[in-house]
Amino acid sequence: ILDSMRGRMITEGNHLMMSGFREFENKFINAERILIVACGTSWHAGLVAEYLIEDFARIPVEVEYASEFRYRNPIIRESDIVIAISQSGETADTLAAIELAKSKGATIFGICNVVGSSIARTTDAGAYTHAGPEIGVASTKAFTAQVTVLTLIAMIMGAKRGTLETTKLHELMAELDNIPAKVERALKLDAQIQEISEKFKDATNFIYLGRGYNYPVALEGALKLKEISYIHAEGYPAAEMKHGPIALIDEQMPVVVIATKDSSYEKIVSNVQEVRARKGQVIAIVTEGDTTIPTMADHVIEIPETSEHLAPLLSVIPLQLLSYHIAVMRGCNVDQPRNLAKSVTV
Numbered sequence: 001i002l003d004s005m006r007g008r009m010i011t012e013g014n015h016l017m018m019s020g021f022r023e024f025e026n027k028f029i030n031a032e033r034i035l036i037v038a039c040g041t042s043w044h045a046g047l048v049a050e051y052l053i054e055d056f057a058r059i060p061v062e063v064e065y066a067s068e069f070r071y072r073n074p075i076i077r078e079s080d081i082v083i084a085i086s087q088s089g090e091t092a093d094t095l096a097a098i099e100l101a102k103s104k105g106a107t108i109f110g111i112c113n114v115v116g117s118s119i120a121r122t123t124d125a126g127a128y129t130h131a132g133p134e135i136g137v138a139s140t141k142a143f144t145a146q147v148t149v150l151t152l153i154a155m156i157m158g159a160k161r162g163t164l165e166t167t168k169l170h171e172l173m174a175e176l177d178n179i180p181a182k183v184e185r186a187l188k189l190d191a192q193i194q195e196i197s198e199k200f201k202d203a204t205n206f207i208y209l210g211r212g213y214n215y216p217v218a219l220e221g222a223l224k225l226k227e228i229s230y231i232h233a234e235g236y237p238a239a240e241m242k243h244g245p246i247a248l249i250d251e252q253m254p255v256v257v258i259a260t261k262d263s264s265y266e267k268i269v270s271n272v273q274e275v276r277a278r279k280g281q282v283i284a285i286v287t288e289g290d291t292t293i294p295t296m297a298d299h300v301i302e303i304p305e306t307s308e309h310l311a312p313l314l315s316v317i318p319l320q321l322l323s324y325h326i327a328v329m330r331g332c333n334v335d336q337p338r339n340l341a342k343s344v345t346v
């Protein structure tokens with residue numbers, strides 16, 4: 001994660017992205033719609049991109065599981081830009097989704113980690129994430145790098161379309177420079193998260209809740225726990241809880257709430273109260289210095305403050321560490337989880 005977030009990555013990634021992006025920049029800026037296809041963790045990065053692109057560039061975005069998109073009869077137009085995201089660049093479902101979109105004349109932009117991979121070769125243009133080799137099967141730093149590249153794309157689109165204010169753009173650019181140091185600080189939470197993991201290593205279910213930019217992070221936290229520790233976990237938008245999942249909450253249910261300071265903070269405070277009222281055990285990821293949610297949660301993990309648009313780059317880290325420690329304590333092989341392959345090529 002650190003490697004992928006150091007200046008080197010941002011500069012190099014930025015440069016490479018420009019060479020792939022610049023030629024297609026006008027298409028992106030004038031697109032009527034952007035379709036994003038991906039699987040697993042890469043799909044979660046796509047969901048962050050939907051929020052960013054719609055927020056900054058005001059262009060409609062649809063995010064589809066490639067594994068579903070390829071088999072249905074989706075509407076694809078020649079004017080569509082399809083962003084395909086894949087760490088390995090070899091995922092068969094994502095490749096098939098690209099072929100389908102290509103056959104309808106859409107423009108395909110790839111975001112891959114593995115240089116020269118099948119997806120990288122089949123797309124019209126693209127950006128490499130250069131996150132380095134993913135040693136384990138479950139994607140971690142690839143997610144961070146994908147979100148970084150997608151953030152840069154959304155910022156450029158917003159700036160060029162005039163839908164992202166210049167002052168906001170400059171604020172985001174300055175804050176992106178601070179992210180590597182903040183990632184480093186977030187990684188120092190390791191010992192604290194190990195202690196918390198000890199308390200939950202025997203849990204059989206977990207719920208993850210987040211709002212706005214932290215909703216895809218909730219999904220990603222749940223996926224990491226499922227993938228490497230084999231504990232059943234579900235992520236939900238916190239506001240969706242009252243439409244069903246709230247029935248699951250009792251004193252046996254750990255609920256990870258990603259509640260960093262942002263525009264939906266007050267709303268998530270009420271969600272934490274709802275969980276508490278049903279005796280759920282709250283593990284809260286909050287912004288350093290928060291004084292409200294820490295008084296309501298059983299366990300509090302403080303991460304550095306950042307812009308809500310960049311929050312996923314930091315808030316995903318404690319969730320990855322939590323999954324890692326729980327998996328190790330349960331005797332699971334974190335690098336090679338059962339039933340999973342690094343490249344799902346069938």
Ligand code: F1P
Binds near residue numbers: 041086088138139344
């Ligand atoms: C997609 C993915 C990963 C997951 C696992 C199986 O891979 O679902 O997110 O962690 O490795 O494959 P990719 O298309 O991003 O390589």
